[in-house]
Amino acid sequence: MIARCLPHPWLSLTLLLVWLLLVNDFSAGQWLLGALLGVLIPLLSRVLWINPPRTRQPWRLLPFFLRVLGDIVIANLQVSRRILGSMDDLQPAFVEVPLEVHDELALTLLTSIVSLTPGTVSADLSDDRRRLLLHCLNVQDSAALVAEIKARYEAPLLEVFPCSA
Structure with missing residues (x-):
């Protein structure tokens, strides 16, 4: 009932x-x-609601979202400093992130989080949903950026949402 x-x-x-x-x-x-x-x-x-989201350990979302909020604040400060500084120091680039997340809600959260973090924006999701194309304002090391996104954002989402292919 x-x-x-x-x-x-x-x-x-x-x-x-x-x-x-x-x-x-x-x-x-x-x-x-x-x-x-x-x-x-x-x-x-x-x-x-075609497929209601299923979660494992949903309580893990609270510290994750707190981390995301902190990252947004820090990224705002970093982007402000870079924009107010010399524009010659910026190295914009497109970066492709391979994805392990396949759940629709988890994908939506990941792309939204990346876009909400200043300095990055989700530009495209491949048709097979296995790669996310990002545009970044300043990229020193694309491999390090991919590793950071996978560790800070994708890994916690994989813990919460059952994302089997």
């Missing part, structure tokens, strides 16, 4: 919390409205 009313309980909880933060009001009425939205939106969008 609960699975029928809450097909995606984490989504419902997230919608409730986002609603409360958006309205910046924690009154009982807003809790009730947020809970109603948290139940209705997943129920109404249930037909759009």
Whole structure:
């Protein structure tokens, strides 16, 4: 019965919390409205969820997202320093990252994270979804960049999402 009313309980909880933060009001009425939205939106969008995401150890996402937020802040500072400095020092390049991630949600998260980190943007995903083409503002060593992306972002996603080919 609960699975029928809450097909995606984490989504419902997230919608409730986002609603409360958006309205910046924690009154009982807003809790009730947020809970109603948290139940209705997943129920109404249930037909759009072709393959609901499966996770292993979802609690590992919290430290991962905290790392991503830290990386975004640090990358903002680095990009600002490089842009305000000499433009001759920049070495823009396209870099191809081979992927082990195959889950759709994990791929979406990985490409979004790379694009959210200043200085890099996901330019293309190969048709077989095994290579991600990135445009980077400043590349000193492309192999080191690929290794860093795989270690910092792809490896934690592989731990959380079952990504068998």
